[in-house]
Structures are given as structure tokens and as C-alpha cells.
Amino acid sequence: MYNSILIDKKISIEMRDGTLLSGEIIRPGDGGKHPTILMLTPYNSDRVYGGSSYINILQTVQAGYNLAIVYVRGRFGSQGKYDLRSNQRIEGADCYDTIEWIASQSWCDGNIGMVGESALGTIQWKAARENPPHLKAIAPGLAGAPGERNPETTDTPVNLNIAISLLLILATDFLDKMDANGQDTEGVRWLLDQVRNDPSLAYNYLPLKDVPQFNFPGIRDLWNVCLGMGAGNKSSSEPFPFQDVKIPTLSVTSWYDPFARNSFRSFSKMIAEGGNKYAREHQHLLAGPWCHSKPQRVVGHIDFGPYADELGSKASAYLLSFFDKYLKGKDIILPAVRYFTMGRNTWHDASTWPLPQTDWQRFFLHSHGHANSCYGNGMLSRNEPENEPIDTYVYDPSHPVITAGGRGGIAENGFLYGPVDQIYVEQRNDVLCYTSSELSADIEVTGPVEVHLCASSSCKDTDFTAKLVDCYPDGRAYNVADGIVRAQYRNSFIKPELMKPGEIVEFVIRLGNTSQLFRAGHRIRVDITSSNFPTFDRNMNTGNPVGEDAEGIPALQTIYHQTGYASYIVLPVIPLN
Known part of the structure; x- marks a missing residue:
């Protein structure tokens, strides 16, 4: 030493x-x-x-x-x-x-x-x-x-948490260089400090591209770059030469x-x-x-x-x-x-990933037509659906579902990331909750998780989110993994393809990798909704580029779980000795 x-x-x-x-x-x-x-x-x-x-x-x-x-x-x-x-x-x-x-x-x-x-x-x-x-x-x-x-x-919406945090980090050195050149930056610094202290000034502003605190030469350019980090950015989508x-x-x-x-x-x-x-x-x-x-x-x-x-x-x-x-x-x-x-x-x-002993199991979404909130009748089981009624909810961009934990960004911006009790989110009627029966034995889920969601919308573009949740016997419910997909980028990160209103589409929502032991007595839950704001920019349901819209359009969302249109989560279950 x-x-x-x-x-x-x-x-x-x-x-x-x-x-x-x-x-x-x-x-x-x-x-x-x-x-x-x-x-x-x-x-x-x-x-x-x-x-x-x-x-x-x-x-x-x-x-x-x-x-x-x-x-x-x-x-x-x-x-x-x-x-x-x-x-x-x-x-x-x-x-x-x-x-x-x-x-x-x-x-x-x-x-x-x-x-x-x-x-x-x-x-x-x-x-x-x-x-x-x-x-x-x-x-x-x-x-x-x-x-x-x-x-x-990569999630197809823009991660606003990362975009705002990155802008504030990069702006510091940018303004220091302006100071060195004799330029007055006091006013710009004051405005950026406002956002640093209260990020909602930026993420709540519409249209997003015109946030007043960022409306200065150089800073505006940085903001435009940060807003361009979501889907549609061809330069960031080129394959890397691992060879x-x-x-x-x-x-x-x-x-x-x-x-x-x-x-x-x-x-x-x-x-x-x-x-x-x-x-x-x-x-x-x-x-x-x-x-x-x-x-x-x-x-x-x-x-x-x-x-x-x-x-x-x-x-x-x-x-x-x-x-x-x-x-x-x-x-x-x-x-x-x-x-x-x-x-x-x-x-x-482990020697490989996913683990060689992985048993890929489908857990299907079910309901009697009212899976809205954790008080609804949404169910999750290994049984495939037959003839079941649809579930619907209205996603209103002016009243998005607020971020509760999950995959955090560069700085927390006033939000707590990681596993967070979902109680307030799951009481909303625009959040569908599908919950398993009480587990009789431990279940270990280790590997990549994805949701296959059969859905339609009254709008030509919208978002769908999915969240895997561990429900405790005392009512607490902690998010394990989550994902989001923007409809127009469901098939390609760079080539948009708008939906036809009312058309049933199978979306694949990738929740990423995890390793979670669901204990006996707990329940497994899947939450479905259409926003996770302000971690991700809210879809205004217009099909326009990110940051352009000053107003959004409410969307009637329909989730299907029936013969021919099954919706389910794929869990990588690890056999327990």
C-alpha cells in the first residue's frame, strides 16, 4: 500500500x-x-x-x-x-x-x-x-x-429529468466562458438558478421548446439539443461497431x-x-x-x-x-x-445473462371491465383470457400521472427515484391495476421484463406506460421496473408511424432488467397508464414533434385482454431450490 x-x-x-x-x-x-x-x-x-x-x-x-x-x-x-x-x-x-x-x-x-x-x-x-x-x-x-x-x-419519449439536469450542468461552463470574454451573464445565471431551485418552471411550461429561462443565445441551442435526445434523433441511433x-x-x-x-x-x-x-x-x-x-x-x-x-x-x-x-x-x-x-x-x-435456468412465464391481464385504480377489478394470472370486457381510461395531457420513483436521471429535481410506494398513483382512475392473487411461495424474477399490450387510442399518437409492482401484505406497493413507449415510434426509433384512431395495436413495452424476489404473501401487480411526468415529456396526443405544442388533446385509451388480443407481462422466473 x-x-x-x-x-x-x-x-x-x-x-x-x-x-x-x-x-x-x-x-x-x-x-x-x-x-x-x-x-x-x-x-x-x-x-x-x-x-x-x-x-x-x-x-x-x-x-x-x-x-x-x-x-x-x-x-x-x-x-x-x-x-x-x-x-x-x-x-x-x-x-x-x-x-x-x-x-x-x-x-x-x-x-x-x-x-x-x-x-x-x-x-x-x-x-x-x-x-x-x-x-x-x-x-x-x-x-x-x-x-x-x-x-x-431506449425509451422513445424525452427523459425531461435528464434533459433539464444536463442543460444546467453544461450551462455553468458555458457561462464561465462568457464571463471570461467580458460578457454579462448575471441575468442568465439568475434565471437558470430559478430552474435549478424549481425545475417545474421548465417542465410545466408549454410549448416546451420556449421555456423563458432558456431563451438566450447559446442556452437555447443547448436546450434544443437536450430536447432532441428522444426518438427521431437519427445521429444517436447509428449502430456502434462492437467488432x-x-x-x-x-x-x-x-x-x-x-x-x-x-x-x-x-x-x-x-x-x-x-x-x-x-x-x-x-x-x-x-x-x-x-x-x-x-x-x-x-x-x-x-x-x-x-x-x-x-x-x-x-x-x-x-x-x-x-x-x-x-x-x-x-x-x-x-x-x-x-x-x-x-x-x-x-x-x-452468474456465467451468462439472462441466467441459463430462466423460465419465461406469461402473466395475463384480466378484468371485469373496470381495472381502474388499485380498487378496481383488474387481475393478473397465468391463465389466458377468453371473452372479457375491455378496460378504458382517459389520458389528459393537462393532468398527467406524476412520477413516483423509477429509473432516475442525473439529478433528482425534487423527485424521489428508485422503489417508491405507488399508493397515490394507483388511486387514480386513469391508472389500470392488474394484481395477482396472494403468492403461496416465493417467486424470483431475474432478467429482462417486457409487457405486450393490445391497445387502441382515439388519437393518432399517444404514450403507454407499464410498471411491475411488488405489493406487500400491509398494502404498500413498490415499483420494481417500468417502461414507456411512444406510439409513433413503436416500430422504429427514427421513423415515425402514426396510429389510426381506434386501431388495435400490440405494443411491446420494455421494462428493462431486474432481479427481485417476490415473497410469499405478496402480490405481483402490473400498472398501465399513459404518462410518467416529469421523468418523461407528456405526449400531447397530436403527433407533432416534441416541444411544439402549447395545448394537448385528451385521448380515450382502450386496453384489450381477450381471445386474439391477449395482453400480458413476460417474467423471467428463476426456479428456487
Whole structure:
């Protein structure tokens, strides 16, 4: 263990086009050569020093690693222009040049890995596809490969939580640069602080594209980019070339992270399409019970016990074991998959995902024609429906269903994410609840979950949401997984296809991956509605582009569960010994 550290807060790295990137190096104080872990980031290093990252600085350096924090173009002292729509190859080339510069330094032994979450995770995939000779492994957290946005990996509405949070993060550095150029930013900062303190000023405003607090040159452009992150964005939907990646990866994700589906897909795609046998056989995945955040014990309303937090989960230690194996060459056996089962609150290892013993079971939606609210007669069972009446509700964009937990974004914006009691949501008549009988034995659900929903609408475009819920004997009901689909993007992420009013369509709503033990005495519930606001922008039911409408149209929604039009949830049930 190395007990002293050296910090160089002012390094400058020249890119192939002459652009200089700024950064800092934290390394063991012995002055020797060590492997280096790189974080290439658009965010301030305070996020790392402040403990908001999966990696522990002191633990990493004491274990004999250098930690390099380098800022991407146009951010925090780095030259050039930062663009959210930056070409993958430009940022990838910067990664290549940065890695090879680090490898040439006297304090680096030539073995380099990368780590970081969210945007930092996406950047790692861009680096890996460029194959810099000294990059030996990456550990992207809370992010899958760039592009790869399609109905299988990404929710088709805009995640407003992420859009607003991202704008506020990026605006800080943008305004700092304006200050440096002698421009007055006091008024703009005051308006942005209003949204920071009360995000509803932004997400409640209609039309969404004209939020007054964002109506300034530069800020308006950033907002338009953020609003364009949903379906219809062709540039973010291009397939990623996994065949170009030839190194081991550790994908770190969590059950309540909005990017978890993409993380799982990237893991699977690397096993199937990685650039060589070595890469395909050395893929790893770590999935915990958290949100878009570092490991913590209490998430939402649930205390997941001592094995869920940073110390108990040993997430940082697991990361270091990964780098010990691939940067230091230590003989360490790492499982392909390590995941946390909620309800059991324990960690488990697996060789593949989904688990090889998975029993895919359909649970069908039933009712006597009034599944509205948790007080209705909606039922969930393994029996297929026969001739049953339809269920209907009115989705009014001016009165959307308010977010209650689920897959959180970059910042919480006043909302609690993760598992949250659904009592207030499930009392609404525009929420359909289908509940199983009391379970006579434990049921473990581990793997990807999806709902097949036969539905029609009185409008040409609308949204449908589905939520898997664990109902406790005392009446509490906690969300386990959720998903949403925008009707016009039901078949393609980039090619809209409006509905015909009244036409019955089978929607596939992907709820993502989870691992949940439903205890005996509990019930399994599926909630169906048409909004989850403000996590996602509300569909105004007009078919117009996001942000254009000042008014919406109420939609009469019809859910079918009968012969020929069965609606059901597919659960990956794991046999219990």
C-alpha cells in the first residue's frame, strides 16, 4: 500500500490537431512507474473528489495506480468547442492521443484503463473503438455504447429529468466562458438558478421548446439539443461497431438507472460481436439496486441492507480487482456477471445473462371491465383470457400521472427515484391495476421484463406506460421496473408511424432488467397508464414533434385482454431450490 500521494493539478496534453486538453494527475508518492486509470470527462473534477463516483481516489492510488482526470474539448480549461453532438471519431481520436501521451510519461508503466459513469462511460466506448495500443481495459458505468438508441435499448419519449439536469450542468461552463470574454451573464445565471431551485418552471411550461429561462443565445441551442435526445434523433441511433473493440470491459449498471438497458445490451453485444476471442471471453457486468448514482444502502423508500452501500457492495474493490487482473496481470477469477437480488438483498454471480435456468412465464391481464385504480377489478394470472370486457381510461395531457420513483436521471429535481410506494398513483382512475392473487411461495424474477399490450387510442399518437409492482401484505406497493413507449415510434426509433384512431395495436413495452424476489404473501401487480411526468415529456396526443405544442388533446385509451388480443407481462422466473 502506498501511503503518500502526489497531485499535479495542471497538466496539458496536445492533440493531433494542436488542441490542448487540461487535466490533473493523482499518483503514488514513491515516484515509480504504475498503471494508470483515466477519466476523460466533461464534468468538473469536484464530482470525483466529492465522492460522487464509483471509484475511490485514495483507495485507487494506495493500491498502486495513477489516476488521471482529463477534460474533453471546450470544458474546464481544455481548448476547442464542446458539442453534445460531437462526432464519435473526433472524441475517440482525443482519447487515443490522451492515452498514448499518458503511456509516454515517466510515471506510467504503459498499462492504461478507463473508468467513469454516465457521459464518462460513453466516452470509454469511443476510446475503445480506436484501439490505442496502451488501452488494456475499460469500465463504463451507467452508460452503454454511443448510438445504439432504438426501441430495445431506449425509451422513445424525452427523459425531461435528464434533459433539464444536463442543460444546467453544461450551462455553468458555458457561462464561465462568457464571463471570461467580458460578457454579462448575471441575468442568465439568475434565471437558470430559478430552474435549478424549481425545475417545474421548465417542465410545466408549454410549448416546451420556449421555456423563458432558456431563451438566450447559446442556452437555447443547448436546450434544443437536450430536447432532441428522444426518438427521431437519427445521429444517436447509428449502430456502434462492437467488432472494433478488442479489450475486456466491465459494465457497471443499476436496476433503477435510465441507461441500464443500454448497458446490458453493450455487454451482450460484446460477447457476441467483440473484435477478437480475447475480448468476447472477457466481458463483465456488475448490477446493483441503485439509481443513476454511486452505491448506497437506502434507495427510494427501501433499505436494501448492509450489502448495498459502498462498503457492503465492495463496488470500488470490485473495480480494482478488474484492473488488477487486466492492468497488473494478477491471477484473479472474476465472474462474468455479479448482480444484486432485491427482496433477498444479496449478491449473486452468474456465467451468462439472462441466467441459463430462466423460465419465461406469461402473466395475463384480466378484468371485469373496470381495472381502474388499485380498487378496481383488474387481475393478473397465468391463465389466458377468453371473452372479457375491455378496460378504458382517459389520458389528459393537462393532468398527467406524476412520477413516483423509477429509473432516475442525473439529478433528482425534487423527485424521489428508485422503489417508491405507488399508493397515490394507483388511486387514480386513469391508472389500470392488474394484481395477482396472494403468492403461496416465493417467486424470483431475474432478467429482462417486457409487457405486450393490445391497445387502441382515439388519437393518432399517444404514450403507454407499464410498471411491475411488488405489493406487500400491509398494502404498500413498490415499483420494481417500468417502461414507456411512444406510439409513433413503436416500430422504429427514427421513423415515425402514426396510429389510426381506434386501431388495435400490440405494443411491446420494455421494462428493462431486474432481479427481485417476490415473497410469499405478496402480490405481483402490473400498472398501465399513459404518462410518467416529469421523468418523461407528456405526449400531447397530436403527433407533432416534441416541444411544439402549447395545448394537448385528451385521448380515450382502450386496453384489450381477450381471445386474439391477449395482453400480458413476460417474467423471467428463476426456479428456487
